[in-house]
Amino acid sequence: MSRMLIKGGTVVTATEIMDADVLIEDGAVVAIYARGAGGVAGDLARAVAEIGAVTVIDAAGKYVMPGGVDVHTHMELPFGGTYASDDFESGTRAAAWGGTTTIIDFAVQTIGESMMSGYEQWMAKAEGRCAVDYGMHMIVSDVNDQTLKEMDTLIADGVTSFKLFMAYPGVLYSDDGKIFRAMQKASENGGMIMMHAENGIVIDVLREQAILRGQTDPIYHSVTRPPVTEAEATHRAIAYAELAGAPLYVVHMSAKEAVAEVAAARDRGLNVFGETCPQYLYLGWNNLREPDFEGAKYVCSTPVRNWDDGHQDALWQGLATNDLQVVSTDHCPFCMNDHPTLGTQKRLGEGDFTKIPNGLPGVEERMQLLYDGAVAEGRLNLNRFVEVTATTPAKMFGLYPRKGTIAIGSDADIIILDPDTTRTMSVEHNHMDVDYTCYEGKEIHGSIDVVLSRGRVLIEGGEYHGSPGDGAFLPRSTSQYLL
Numbered sequence: 420m421s422r423m424l425i426k427g428g429t430v431v432t433a434t435e436i437m438d439a440d441v442l443i444e445d446g447a448v449v450a451i452y453a454r455g456a457g458g459v460a461g462d463l464a465r466a467v468a469e470i471g472a473v474t475v476i477d478a479a480g481k482y483v484m485p486g487g488v489d490v491h492t493h494m495e496l497p498f499g500g501t502y503a504s505d506d507f508e509s510g511t512r513a514a515a516w517g518g519t520t521t522i523i524d525f526a527v528q529t530i531g532e533s534m535m536s537g538y539e540q541w542m543a544k545a546e547g548r549c550a551v552d553y554g555m556h557m558i559v560s561d562v563n564d565q566t567l568k569e570m571d572t573l574i575a576d577g578v579t580s581f582k583l584f585m586a587y588p589g590v591l592y593s594d595d596g597k598i599f600r601a602m603q604k605a606s607e608n609g610g611m612i613m614m615h616a617e618n619g620i621v622i623d624v625l626r627e628q629a630i631l632r633g634q635t636d637p638i639y640h641s642v643t644r645p646p647v648t649e650a651e652a653t654h655r656a657i658a659y660a661e662l663a664g665a666p667l668y669v670v671h672m673s674a675k676e677a678v679a680e681v682a683a684a685r686d687r688g689l690n691v692f693g694e695t696c697p698q699y700l701y702l703g704w705n706n707l708r709e710p711d712f713e714g715a716k717y718v719c720s721t722p723v724r725n726w727d728d729g730h731q732d733a734l735w736q737g738l739a740t741n742d743l744q745v746v747s748t749d750h751c752p753f754c755m756n757d758h759p760t761l762g763t764q765k766r767l768g769e770g771d772f773t774k775i776p777n778g779l780p781g782v783e784e785r786m787q788l789l790y791d792g793a794v795a796e797g798r799l800n801l802n803r804f805v806e807v808t809a810t811t812p813a814k815m816f817g818l819y820p821r822k823g824t825i826a827i828g829s830d831a832d833i834i835i836l837d838p839d840t841t842r843t844m845s846v847e848h849n850h851m852d853v854d855y856t857c858y859e860g861k862e863i864h865g866s867i868d869v870v871l872s873r874g875r876v877l878i879e880g881g882e883y884h885g886s887p888g889d890g891a892f893l894p895r896s897t898s899q900y901l902l
């Protein structure tokens with residue numbers, strides 16, 4: 420039996436802040452006891468000391484928190500003739516460096532093929548390579564009678580959430596009838612429908628017109644995906660979900676008008692949820708306008724938006740009031756310049772923004788960025804930080820309480836964060852397989868010093884102690900967050 424004691428820290432969960440020590444046995448939390456309480460707690464501390472063979476980690480002056488749960492990543496996703504530059508090995512190792520101990524990635528169904536074959540392909544890519552535990556969502560790009568049956572099979576396998584696209588006509592897009600049929604199925608079998616909510620048909624018209632006008636720079640990626648295209652699609656998805664009686668989780672929200680749609684649906688008592696990502700909380704048109712094609716770094720969909728229009732404030736407010744429930748990354752990196760094996764990536768779109776691969780890096784930076792922006796800057800409290808980065812994502816996608824909290828019996832996926840440090844973000848400190856960060860030079864408070872995955876030390880003393888294959892596949896139950 421392996422034992423570890425995390426001593427002297429302040430344990431933070433979504434509901435508690437307590438000066439307590441955490442005892443881990445064989446990868447799970449087995450005791451949490453308050454310091455200075457004397458009595459039984461004191462006896463327990465002494466008993467643990469007497470057992471011996473306990474690895475002690477000193478967390479004095481630091482926060483002991485659940486490892487991050489990032490429910491939206493795209494390792495080695497094929498997009499626009501290339502692949503996301505992080506594979507499951509490099510991407511999950513970078514996640515560990517950044518304090519994320521669970522990811523949920525997306526298996527992709529290819530049009531004309533079964534969902535199961537897409538699922539098996541993605542499982543093979545991840546098998547034996549991940550640094551942290553991982554689950555899978557399924558991207559549904561071809562709804563038909565067979566697909567609908569396969570949804571039941573996947574749920575039985577622990578893949579309980581299905582992403583559909585109202586954007587990208589001809590590639591991942593599903594029309595309204597297909598979306599509605601998938602929702603009807605989800606209302607029967609308990610699946611969660613995840614929606615990329617943008618009106619891709621209208622966006623394609625705007626993109627074509629922009630290119631004809633010679634508007635080819637990265638900024639036009641956002642200009643041609645105006646807030647109304649997100650808000651309209653969000654409204655429509657909510658209407659269909661309500662009619663079908665299915666839960667709906669709107670991914671990567673960036674427009675305040677779309678957040679208002681989710682808020683209105685929630686006020687009516689619907690199982691409608693919203694996710695946002697650090698890029699929408701921190702980045703905007705000023706980034707897309709950086710000269711010399713540098714704006715391509717920030718091209719993702721939904722797009723980063725005009726700072727002056729109040730979207731960022733609305734997103735932070737949505738997180739504070741629980742109109743938005745989750746912060747994920749949509750991690751999908753492409754190199755600005757040549758990648759050693761993948762070649763030219765973002766520069767595919769030089770002179771034509773429609774050819775810039777959509778996506779940016781983030782899996783390593785989410786926890787730090789959110790801690791800084793939420794807690795250090797005072798926008799959210801410590802408990803809410805844990806809730807939106809770990810606890811709710813775990814509940815939303817059926818991993819709670821194994822993941823997303825520090826409780827008796829939970830996996831010992833734990834981070835130790837030192838709030839008293841400041842550092843400067845830079846690509847030089849990062850471990851993602853990509854040649855830039857969107858946050859170069861940004862000063863942030865707090866550092867994640869220790870990362871445990873099921874009680875194993877992955878990060879300590881500025882070094883990575885894990886290896887590929889440490890992470891295991893996580894079959895998930897259906898959502899635990901429904902009304």
Ligand SMILES: [Zn+2]
Nearest residue numbers: 491493670749
């Ligand atoms: Zn995505």
